[in-house]
Amino acid sequence: MTKDLTQLEILTELEPVAEQNLNRHLSMAKEWHPHDYVPWDQGRNFAALGGVDWAPEQSKLSEVAKVAMITNLLTEDNLPSYHREIAENFSQDGAWGTWVGRWTAEENRHGIVMRDYLVVTRGVDPVALEQARMVHMTNGVHSPEDWGGFLENVAYVTFQELATRVSHRNTGKVCDDPIADRMLQRIAADENLHMIFYRTLCGAGLDLVPDQAMVAITKVLTNFVMPGAGMPNFRRNGVLMAKHGIYDLRQHLEEVVQPVLKKWNIFDRNDFGARGERARDELGAFVAKLERDAARFEEQRDRLLAREAARELASV
Ligand SMILES: [Fe+2]
Ligand SMILES: [Fe+2]
Numbered sequence: 001m002t003k004d005l006t007q008l009e010i011l012t013e014l015e016p017v018a019e020q021n022l023n024r025h026l027s028m029a030k031e032w033h034p035h036d037y038v039p040w041d042q043g044r045n046f047a048a049l050g051g052v053d054w055a056p057e058q059s060k061l062s063e064v065a066k067v068a069m070i071t072n073l074l075t076e077d078n079l080p081s082y083h084r085e086i087a088e089n090f091s092q093d094g095a096w097g098t099w100v101g102r103w104t105a106e107e108n109r110h111g112i113v114m115r116d117y118l119v120v121t122r123g124v125d126p127v128a129l130e131q132a133r134m135v136h137m138t139n140g141v142h143s144p145e146d147w148g149g150f151l152e153n154v155a156y157v158t159f160q161e162l163a164t165r166v167s168h169r170n171t172g173k174v175c176d177d178p179i180a181d182r183m184l185q186r187i188a189a190d191e192n193l194h195m196i197f198y199r200t201l202c203g204a205g206l207d208l209v210p211d212q213a214m215v216a217i218t219k220v221l222t223n224f225v226m227p228g229a230g231m232p233n234f235r236r237n238g239v240l241m242a243k244h245g246i247y248d249l250r251q252h253l254e255e256v257v258q259p260v261l262k263k264w265n266i267f268d269r270n271d272f273g274a275r276g277e278r279a280r281d282e283l284g285a286f287v288a289k290l291e292r293d294a295a296r297f298e299e300q301r302d303r304l305l306a307r308e309a310a311r312e313l314a315s316v
Helices: 007-028 061-078 079-089 094-121 127-139 151-176 178-208 210-222 234-243 249-262 274-315
Strands: none
Touching: 007 094, 007 151, 007 178, 061 094, 061 127, 061 151, 061 178, 061 210, 061 234, 079 094, 079 151, 079 274, 094 127, 094 178, 151 178, 151 249, 178 249, 210 274, 234 274, 249 274
């Protein structure tokens, strides 16, 4: 029977790992500049400065690409909320504090470059985008009340960073613009490095306090919602993005959940006590259900897409 460690004890124990991985991150991260990714020559003034305001026909993006871009950008915009969660649950001292600051600064680039791109290319309605940002940021994000602290938060961001990586990459593909694709690939590469930091720290947490960490991971995965939850039209937009393979259950399972669980060796570990075993069993059942749900969703989607294709054919 292992004794539970307090939040402070866990952070203190893991500080050397945080420092080592902060240094690894700094050596791997590439400096890049948002302005290099935006086609400024496509820009022109809006009416307030004597130009023309946005109109739908100016956008070259498909409906799906617009929705995916807006969802991803609003998620990046909510950085102050994510910063608050991380800053409150990680320490402000030493390597932890440096990481929180550095991560926040890197994330801020994502919102900067995506907004510049969308406004300059007139990809989406800038007024509607601004209104949605106001609503979404005013609401903020809040982690569930029973999330204890560091372990839940580090598990959550591990999956979230990987999920946003998948979502950005697939959004780049549907934009049908090599400039957008390049920009979103650049962002996705950042998200991957962030994921590696959090995954390593959560893995170290598992080694340090296996039962406590396992309980936290199960809690987080069985309650996982994409970061866009709470934004205007999130459900409708989430369905549209799933339908077009930007982020769906199969990707969540096979590209996000399973690779991380495998890296942590969850199902082959033998260092759990009764509590950890129970949490692992619960997670195993949850993953099996996710598999069934993903298969059912794909069948429905295939039928829906076939019906739509038949209708289009009939109308030609
Ligand atoms: Fe980001
Ligand atoms: Fe990130």
